[in-house]
Amino acid sequence: MKKFSGILFAACAFTFSSPMVMADGAAAFQTCVECHGANAEKVAMGKSQVIKGWPATQIVDALNGYKAGTYGGPLKALMKVQVDKLDDASVQAVADYISGL
Numbered sequence: 001m002k003k004f005s006g007i008l009f010a011a012c013a014f015t016f017s018s019p020m021v022m023a024d025g026a027a028a029f030q031t032c033v034e035c036h037g038a039n040a041e042k043v044a045m046g047k048s049q050v051i052k053g054w055p056a057t058q059i060v061d062a063l064n065g066y067k068a069g070t071y072g073g074p075l076k077a078l079m080k081v082q083v084d085k086l087d088d089a090s091v092q093a094v095a096d097y098i099s100g101l
């Protein structure tokens with residue numbers, strides 16, 4: 001019985017997490033950390049600019065540009081995959097978070 005309720009809890013947490021977590025900049029940024037670094041201080045995959053210190057508006061422009069296919073360098077397709085998962089509110093939230101790092 002104990003095991004069963006544990007599974008049930010995990011299932012609920014999973015169901016409820018998606019939209020709420022994605023609108024939370026800190027949580028959304030966790031998907032970026034492996035490439036950009038915990039403080040956005042890394043040159044992602046040896047190619048990106050360091051985005052730490054960028055104002056939120058510049059980050060939003062870049063992310064929306066990746067989404068629309070109007071921004072980026074040789075690895076822009078890779079970033080498009082990342083931002084396609086984010087809605088407008090999440091793009092804004094993650095940009096606000098990064099600009100505050």
Ligand code: HEC
Nearest residue numbers: 031032035044045047048049059062072073074075076082
């Ligand atoms: C798999 C690795 C990877 C992940 C995960 C990733 N990025 Fe990137 N990011 C890159 C690379 C590589 C570039 C440079 C792409 C190019 O050629 O334009 C980049 C570029 C960027 C840029 C523009 C910087 C520039 O060079 O113009 C921003 C802003 C950015 N990423 C934000 C994010 C955010 C926010 C997330 C998480 C939602 C994220 N990235 C997830 C690899 C990644």
